[in-house]
Amino acid sequence: MVYDVAIIGAGVTGAMTARELSRYELSVCVIEKESDVAMGASKANSGIVHAGFDAKSGTLKARFNVEGSLMMEKITKELGVKYKRNGSMVLAFREEERDVLLELYERGIRNGVGGLEIINGERIRELEENVSDKALYALHAKTGAIVCPYELTIAAMGHAMDNGVELFLESRVLDISCDNGAFEVETTKGTIKARYIINAAGLYADKISRMVGDDSFEITPRKGEYLLLDKELCGLVGHTIFKVPTKMGKGVLVSPTVDGNILLGPTSEDIYDKEDTQTTRVGIEKIINSAAECVKNIPFGSVITSFTGLRATTKNGDFLITAPKPNFLNLAGIDSPGLTAAPAIAVHVSNMLKDMGLELVEKKDYTSTRKIYQVEKSRYNKMVCRCEKVSEGKIIEAIHTNPKAITVDAIKRRTRSGMGRCQGGFCMPSVVSILARELGIDVCEVRKSGGDSRIVVGKKE
Amino acid sequence: MQTKDLVIIGGGPAGMAAAVSAYGKGIRDLLIIERDESLGGILQQCIHNGFGLHMFKEELTGPEYAWRYEKMILDLGIPFKLNSMVVDISKDKVITYVNEEEGEVKIKAKAIILAMGCRERSRGALNIPGTRPAGIYTAGTAQKFINMMGLMVGRQVVILGSGDIGLIMARRMTLEGASVKAVCEIMPYSSGLARNIVQCLDDFNIPLKLGHTVTKIHGKDRLEGVTISKVDENRRPIPGTEEYTECDTLLLSVGLIPENELTKGMGIELDGSTRGAVVDQNRETSLEGVFSCGNVLHVHDLVDYVSEEAYIAGEAAARYIKGERVKNNNISVTASDNVSYVVPQRITSDKEKVKIYFRTKNELDNVQIIVSDCENVVYKAKRRKTKPGEMEYVTMAEDVLNNIKGNEISLKVIGE
Amino acid sequence: MELVCIVCPVSCNLEVVMEDGKIKEIKGAGCKRGVKYAEEETICPKRTLTTTIRTTDNRMVPVRSDKPLPKDRVFEVMEKINKVKCVPPVRIGDIILEKVYEDVNIIATRNIG
Ligand SMILES: Cc1cc2nc3c(=O)[nH]c(=O)nc-3n(C[C@H](O)[C@H](O)[C@H](O)COP(=O)(O)OP(=O)(O)OC[C@H]3O[C@@H](n4cnc5c(N)ncnc54)[C@H](O)[C@@H]3O)c2cc1C
Ligand SMILES: Cc1cc2nc3c(=O)[nH]c(=O)nc-3n(C[C@H](O)[C@H](O)[C@H](O)COP(=O)(O)OP(=O)(O)OC[C@H]3O[C@@H](n4cnc5c(N)ncnc54)[C@H](O)[C@@H]3O)c2cc1C
Ligand code: SF4
Numbered sequence: 002m003v004y005d006v007a008i009i010g011a012g013v014t015g016a017m018t019a020r021e022l023s024r025y026e027l028s029v030c031v032i033e034k035e036s037d038v039a040m041g042a043s044k045a046n047s048g049i050v051h052a053g054f055d056a057k058s059g060t061l062k063a064r065f066n067v068e069g070s071l072m073m074e075k076i077t078k079e080l081g082v083k084y085k086r087n088g089s090m091v092l093a094f095r096e097e098e099r100d101v102l103l104e105l106y107e108r109g110i111r112n113g114v115g116g117l118e119i120i121n122g123e124r125i126r127e128l129e130e131n132v133s134d135k136a137l138y139a140l141h142a143k144t145g146a147i148v149c150p151y152e153l154t155i156a157a158m159g160h161a162m163d164n165g166v167e168l169f170l171e172s173r174v175l176d177i178s179c180d181n182g183a184f185e186v187e188t189t190k191g192t193i194k195a196r197y198i199i200n201a202a203g204l205y206a207d208k209i210s211r212m213v214g215d216d217s218f219e220i221t222p223r224k225g226e227y228l229l230l231d232k233e234l235c236g237l238v239g240h241t242i243f244k245v246p247t248k249m250g251k252g253v254l255v256s257p258t259v260d261g262n263i264l265l266g267p268t269s270e271d272i273y274d275k276e277d278t279q280t281t282r283v284g285i286e287k288i289i290n291s292a293a294e295c296v297k298n299i300p301f302g303s304v305i306t307s308f309t310g311l312r313a314t315t316k317n318g319d320f321l322i323t324a325p326k327p328n329f330l331n332l333a334g335i336d337s338p339g340l341t342a343a344p345a346i347a348v349h350v351s352n353m354l355k356d357m358g359l360e361l362v363e364k365k366d367y368t369s370t371r372k373i374y375q376v377e378k379s380r381y382n383k384m385v386c387r388c389e390k391v392s393e394g395k396i397i398e399a400i401h402t403n404p405k406a407i408t409v410d411a412i413k414r415r416t417r418s419g420m421g422r423c424q425g426g427f428c429m430p431s432v433v434s435i436l437a438r439e440l441g442i443d444v445c446e447v448r449k450s451g452g453d454s455r456i457v458v459g460k461k462e
Numbered sequence: 463m464q465t466k467d468l469v470i471i472g473g474g475p476a477g478m479a480a481a482v483s484a485y486g487k488g489i490r491d492l493l494i495i496e497r498d499e500s501l502g503g504i505l506q507q508c509i510h511n512g513f514g515l516h517m518f519k520e521e522l523t524g525p526e527y528a529w530r531y532e533k534m535i536l537d538l539g540i541p542f543k544l545n546s547m548v549v550d551i552s553k554d555k556v557i558t559y560v561n562e563e564e565g566e567v568k569i570k571a572k573a574i575i576l577a578m579g580c581r582e583r584s585r586g587a588l589n590i591p592g593t594r595p596a597g598i599y600t601a602g603t604a605q606k607f608i609n610m611m612g613l614m615v616g617r618q619v620v621i622l623g624s625g626d627i628g629l630i631m632a633r634r635m636t637l638e639g640a641s642v643k644a645v646c647e648i649m650p651y652s653s654g655l656a657r658n659i660v661q662c663l664d665d666f667n668i669p670l671k672l673g674h675t676v677t678k679i680h681g682k683d684r685l686e687g688v689t690i691s692k693v694d695e696n697r698r699p700i701p702g703t704e705e706y707t708e709c710d711t712l713l714l715s716v717g718l719i720p721e722n723e724l725t726k727g728m729g730i731e732l733d734g735s736t737r738g739a740v741v742d743q744n745r746e747t748s749l750e751g752v753f754s755c756g757n758v759l760h761v762h763d764l765v766d767y768v769s770e771e772a773y774i775a776g777e778a779a780a781r782y783i784k785g786e787r788v789k790n791n792n793i794s795v796t797a798s799d800n801v802s803y804v805v806p807q808r809i810t811s812d813k814e815k816v817k818i819y820f821r822t823k824n825e826l827d828n829v830q831i832i833v834s835d836c837e838n839v840v841y842k843a844k845r846r847k848t849k850p851g852e853m854e855y856v857t858m859a860e861d862v863l864n865n866i867k868g869n870e871i872s873l874k875v876i877g878e
Numbered sequence: 879m880e881l882v883c884i885v886c887p888v889s890c891n892l893e894v895v896m897e898d899g900k901i902k903e904i905k906g907a908g909c910k911r912g913v914k915y916a917e918e919e920t921i922c923p924k925r926t927l928t929t930t931i932r933t934t935d936n937r938m939v940p941v942r943s944d945k946p947l948p949k950d951r952v953f954e955v956m957e958k959i960n961k962v963k964c965v966p967p968v969r970i971g972d973i974i975l976e977k978v979y980e981d982v983n984i985i986a987t988r989n990i991g
Pocket of ligand 1: 011015035038040041042047048201203205224225267310312338339
């Protein structure tokens, strides 16, 4: 068959776009090289719904940030994912930094951001008792919010699939050719034909674009490392706390997550290797030092995990939304605030496709809520993960609800089983057994994530 | 709402022994709640021998030790619920548990004994840089896979941490055909028992690398290797000492942490050093009628001490229920020089002798243990040797307790 | 020869003084069991083997040798154990494999219903 639209990349950009397009009478597929959705930048970022005062006025970033931020609350409600408007603060530690705050404030007003104010030290401490005593001023943005980025991506893709979108996992796009007005996308799992292509391949968007002869841009990975603290620290800060930004970005933040943990990071380092998601000793130390400047009394002994995300940056620093070839759209350079912007970009894409001649007819049988797989009720009373209190029912649900979890990590991202303080030490053996049973495979075939990431290597005789 | 005199949370060795002792003191309206499918706790996966030398004067395996108590529970007819997880306990002692058959159930108890055991410290707690492939497990998880499910987690193994579980797993993996390349220990000494080093490592020529740690993880999908580095006296890796070791499995045996989420939920005071509740000599916590024993209170190296402690808690709970528990004192016990923690942290009666358990911070020889109040040394004892990995105790008799001045005593240790 | 006694957790450091290939003296033992251990460890070191056996319905039974085995026979016995499956129910103490080495039997250490 020939799909109307093939989207390459199942990050938040691809997923939101797929969901937007699933409203219409179109055949849409999403092609993803990994074993699950949200395996790129969309799984490892700060999860902040930025208010929108950062981006330079007039840029695509500014526009889609503000638009996306306004859409986010409603979308998260529709998708049934967590969203919390916790507000953010940018701290100034020196008198001269106050000017930077003013600049951000004015830029925010220009970008159309509401709920901004500059507050003094006393007010800062009133709102956040653990913020450093050295903070003199802060830009307080009441519309700043937090979401769980992979929960959002998974839900968006699931909703798209409930409305007919197909997802091909572990299918890396190798080449694209154009034949009689349709594209042929060659993947590691076969060829897929489509009339329109949307390139949402994150770090590899340059490579995909080159496949159709466009080498006008290049993506450089910029590494961001994080530390995650135990839930017992919930309440350390309520707002997302930044320092005044530098050239390399917004700096290390201290923020609650929607699940009640505390997130520290990211670092910011330009690297060459697009697969280098290793955490480093230097990075970890940077985070610790930087976070300690903003917030007092952080017990770094309560770190439960660390991780790394790679920002897909381009030279000019703005999102790159272009059509280098007819019926081929690049959504490239989607670094921060790409998570926030995704819903707005998705709407923009569907308008662009319409302008390119794609007919958009609304589906009659569109379902506005997600279809959750029904599991026997008693299974919800059987606890599998003690730290996050995840039941067997929830795990079975994740295995059979779109987009279906086929690995231990995929279950973890959907249910939080294994994300608590014991990091799967307790529940992993049970999760492995449940996966094997529900997927009808041998326990030895169960994988942690993609590739040959088997959990157990053999059976005792 | 259902009511009970005594509810015991956790059916491991601590929970079982506490139930048996409370029963022995006349408590009949009691219940053990256990989330696993059998009683016995962590012992069911500890299939090796080495349990029970103090308690039964016999060398038993974990399941055999567990069976001794399970049998007492069955013979006495003490009720227990399996596959039932306690999800909440309120300050006024209402316990909420869930299971498949009954859904969510609430029980109001006169007294509660917390015996939830502990969990293992994970990789995240260590912040080892590198990738996050499959093949990294805590030693206890690997133990569960092999011993309970018959599944091999890997073939070429490096073990980080020389605690007893790590040592035991080195032998277990070797017996099942894996090759254990090394056991790395960041400290200059092992926290495991010397007997385990002999019979788990030396017997199989497995090198124990003291003063070494894993500084990097390699491999994308499945673990491919680790970098091992020497550390300096401040436990910082020494640049230039990195060595790459190929392996498909890394087991972490880097410490246990008492499982006190429920305890915290009740607002019970916790001790930052033990990470368990602050208790008195009865193992009663800061919340009246709530007791704590076993690994949830502090991590024990020997199950025999767990049972002993559980007897204390069980008896005290019985006395509390019958209104016979006396509190006529309030002395706080604190850890001083070279001592990492003490249990109990409070003495609330001078009617009975009290054993104070503690761990030292370092390995010491020719050790003097000194307990003093605000004015004088009230008690002194000697040991040939102390190790952080091995719990010690001193017994303070009634007359010593009676002579304490002020309301604080501190325990310190001097040695070479 | 220096040894660490493995009989109990005290882990005494033992010193075995040899003369003409025979034990002359054993120093350092905290109790008699340590002396016996040192003698045996010098002549023929022995260990209790603990492992598991799969049941025919795919569950795991923990087992152990009912007496210590010569250390250098351990892998041989493991091989024998890994070749068999046992049929439930199993009671604690049941002999699962008889005479795996001389008079040493392999017994179950847990009830499997
Ligand atoms: C450290 C960090 C912090 C951030 N913080 C925030 C924040 O707080 N708020 C915010 O709004 N934004 C934030 N962002 C930005 C946000 O995370 C990204 O903009 C967003 O996740 C990008 O989504 P995406 O779908 O474009 O890319 P990705 O999520 O990277 O998805 C691209 C997908 O394409 C797939 N792919 C690539 N090549 C191929 C191929 N050949 N064949 C098939 N599939 C392919 C990849 O596997 C991947 O799944 C942050 C980013 C980083 C890295
Ligand atoms: C791997 C390992 C090896 C060891 N080796 C030895 C050895 O060789 N010799 C020796 O003497 N000692 C050894 N020990 C120590 C000894 O086994 C432990 O100290 C002892 O098991 C602790 O007993 P416990 O009852 O406190 O905890 P556990 O045995 O952990 O039991 C706690 C129980 O509580 C249950 N529980 C927890 N939370 C809930 C809840 N919310 N609701 C319901 N139930 C709950 C758990 O399922 C568990 O069954 C070892 C320990 C470990 C972990
Ligand atoms: S000699 Fe006795 S006291 Fe010392 S370790 Fe051996 S058995 Fe224990």
